[in-house]
Amino acid sequence: MRDQEISANHAAWLRREVAGWQAEGLVDDVGAASILARYPVGQRASVVRLISVLGAAFVGVGLISLVASNIDEMSPSLRFGGIAFGWLAAVIVGELLARRDDADAQRGVDDRPSLAVGSARLVAVAAYGATIFQAAQSLQVPAYSSLLVGCWAAGALAYAYACRGAGPLVVGVATLVGWYAWAVGERSGTAAAVVAALLAAAVVTTAVAGVHDTGRLRPFAAPWSYAGAALALIGLFVAAIPQVGEDGLNLAPPHIGGFALAVVFAAGVASLGGTQVRREAVAALAILGAGLLLLSWTPADVDDDALSGGELTRALFATAIYLAAAVWFAVVGAVRDRPQLTNLATAALVVFVTMQSFGVFAPLLSGAALFLVLGIVLLAVGVLADRGRRRIVEEVA
Amino acid sequence: MRWPQRSVAVGMAVAVQAVLLVVAVAPRLSARLMGDEYLVRVAPVDPIDPFRGAYVRLQYPDLLSDDAAGRREDERVFIPLVRDGGLWRGGGLLADRPEDGPYLACRYDGGLRCGIESLFLSQTEARSLERDLASGGGVARLRVDGRGHAAVVAVEPG
Numbered sequence: 001m002r003d004q005e006i007s008a009n010h011a012a013w014l015r016r017e018v019a020g021w022q023a024e025g026l027v028d029d030v031g032a033a034s035i036l037a038r039y040p041v042g043q044r045a046s047v048v049r050l051i052s053v054l055g056a057a058f059v060g061v062g063l064i065s066l067v068a069s070n071i072d073e074m075s076p077s078l079r080f081g082g083i084a085f086g087w088l089a090a091v092i093v094g095e096l097l098a099r100r101d102d103a104d105a106q107r108g109v110d111d112r113p114s115l116a117v118g119s120a121r122l123v124a125v126a127a128y129g130a131t132i133f134q135a136a137q138s139l140q141v142p143a144y145s146s147l148l149v150g151c152w153a154a155g156a157l158a159y160a161y162a163c164r165g166a167g168p169l170v171v172g173v174a175t176l177v178g179w180y181a182w183a184v185g186e187r188s189g190t191a192a193a194v195v196a197a198l199l200a201a202a203v204v205t206t207a208v209a210g211v212h213d214t215g216r217l218r219p220f221a222a223p224w225s226y227a228g229a230a231l232a233l234i235g236l237f238v239a240a241i242p243q244v245g246e247d248g249l250n251l252a253p254p255h256i257g258g259f260a261l262a263v264v265f266a267a268g269v270a271s272l273g274g275t276q277v278r279r280e281a282v283a284a285l286a287i288l289g290a291g292l293l294l295l296s297w298t299p300a301d302v303d304d305d306a307l308s309g310g311e312l313t314r315a316l317f318a319t320a321i322y323l324a325a326a327v328w329f330a331v332v333g334a335v336r337d338r339p340q341l342t343n344l345a346t347a348a349l350v351v352f353v354t355m356q357s358f359g360v361f362a363p364l365l366s367g368a369a370l371f372l373v374l375g376i377v378l379l380a381v382g383v384l385a386d387r388g389r390r391r392i393v394e395e396v397a
Numbered sequence: 398m399r400w401p402q403r404s405v406a407v408g409m410a411v412a413v414q415a416v417l418l419v420v421a422v423a424p425r426l427s428a429r430l431m432g433d434e435y436l437v438r439v440a441p442v443d444p445i446d447p448f449r450g451a452y453v454r455l456q457y458p459d460l461l462s463d464d465a466a467g468r469r470e471d472e473r474v475f476i477p478l479v480r481d482g483g484l485w486r487g488g489g490l491l492a493d494r495p496e497d498g499p500y501l502a503c504r505y506d507g508g509l510r511c512g513i514e515s516l517f518l519s520q521t522e523a524r525s526l527e528r529d530l531a532s533g534g535g536v537a538r539l540r541v542d543g544r545g546h547a548a549v550v551a552v553e554p555g
Contacts, residue, residue, distance in 0.1 A: 064448060067448065067449060067450070068448060068449055068450035069450055069519075070449070070450040070451060070517060070518060070519045070520070071519070072518070072519040072521075072522060088411070091407065091411055094407075095403075095404050095407055098403065098404075099401065099404070102401060128414055128418075131418060132417075132418055132421050132422075133448045133449050135418060135421065135422050136421060136422055136425075136449060137449040137450070137517045139422045139425040139426055139429060139548060140425060140513075140515060140516055140517060140548055140549045140550075141421070141422050141425050141512070141515075142510065142512055142513070142514045142515045143449065143452055143454070143514070143515040143517075147420075147421055148421050148448070151417040151418065151420055151421040154413075154417050155410075155413065155414035155417045155418070158410040158413040158414060158417075159407070159410045159411070159414060161406075161410070162403070162406035162407045162409060162410035163403060163406070163407045163410070164403070186506070187470065187471065
């Protein structure tokens with residue numbers, strides 16, 4: 001049997017388990033050492049993976065920058081032809097490399113997808129975006145059209161699901177979230193409506209992660225889950241700003257219909273999924289509810305020079321909600337072995353507490369004193385959040 | 398050689414992507430391929446798009462009046478094109494699609510948007526054209542199809 005590289009968290013868990021088996025007499029020292037040797041920590045592979053992902057991402061960003069630089073020595077048709085050729089070539093190279101991987105797996109050499117396949121697919125999905133932008137530039141589609149990003153997102157997701165590639169999925173989810181926020185911002189009259197839409201999108205993406213909890217597409221759950229957490233934490237962050245709901249929610253019928261669909265979809269996934277999926281869907285719905293409450297709560301007794309009673313109560317409530325949400329996502333990250341989720345929640349909490357502290361101390365202090373107090377708060381929160389994160393990871397492991 | 402199921406799925410996904418590519422630029426593509434040509438007066442405003450680079454934002458003094466009174470966001474309006482010597486000008490805003498004659502199909506989004514507001518050029522060309530248009534005005538060559546989709550083909554100073 002081949003060695004299999006595992007994450008540092010998994011390795012720590014395995015060491016504890018093996019020590020327990022040794023204590024119970026289930027395995028001897030030689031057996032324990034053999035088991036541990038079969039599961040090396042994949043640090044070196046992670047570095048190589050990071051380098052090749054960065055390389056592919058740089059090529060992708062370079063292609064889009066090439067479009068933006070509008071090289072006038074070449075005709076628009078030639079530029080479009082060149083970029084489209086690059087996109088199709090990357091797709092074909094990705095498939096040819098994947099076929100080689102399939103052949104290796106059949107011969108029992110290695111059953112994991114190679115880094116070259118992942119890189120080619122990442123370049124292909126970025127080159128597809130560049131092709132859309134080049135076509136739009138060549139045909140003089142008006143600037144700042146959100147439809148272009150929406151089409152890139154849909155195409156990236158179609159490609160990701162067809163080739164089952166994690167890189168295209170990450171690009172697809174990121175562009176989908178970007179397009180959604182942009183499109184809602186274009187059409188909504190108020191900031192509160194945009195925030196509410198982001199929180200509803202968090203419910204949907206979390207539910208989609210739940211759909212992928214079992215089966216062959218299980219690795220796709222993590223990117224959807226990160227998107228859900230990021231949308232929820234950004235939405236709650238903005239909802240916590242006292243004046244954000246001043247102009248009212250002003251939800252249009254499509255918004256209300258969208259919210260209803262999000263709730264029904266999440267409820268459906270929760271009822272069909274396992275315990276953890278149900279918990280995550282319910283938590284996303286609870287965050288949506290808390291966010292809507294904050295958005296419709298504008299303190300009446302606003303004072304520009306000092307914090308009023310109403311503002312303080314709202315700020316404390318918002319802080320409690322944000323703290324609970326961040327801790328929840330940190331726990332999900334630990335339970336699911338998604339350390340990036342735990343890190344995202346920790347960073348979000350530190351930024352949030354700093355922003356809230358600024359709101360509390362800015363009217364009371366000024367100049368150097370304000371920076372000193374905020375610096376101390378930031379340091380304290382950073383240390384506490386990091387200790388909390390470590391405790392959660394240890395407890396869950 | 399028999400292709401695996403995944404490669405067939407990737408081929409289908411690429412076909413879907415190609416369709417989305419056409420959807421993203423459909424009105425402008427239709428205007429360029431099937432539209433007729435019209436010349437209208439044009440004036441510049443200038444910025445940059447992060448994905449597509451430098452462009453000149455165009456205004457059409459004889460064509461689009463940004464009259465916001467009574468307009469809803471996303472409302473569709475139509476501007477019939479009326480010949481005025483060698484150029485064309487707008488014949489007012491209509492709520493319903495005209496039955497005959499050339500017209501522009503527009504949307505109200507903080508101002509009238511008819512798909513002809515940007516001209517993408519290299520940074521140097523954009524700056525030079527902006528200067529020329531600002532000093533002496535210019536004429537835009539548009540192509541407009543039968544459904545009112547319009548595309549800017551060229552802008553000539555003077």
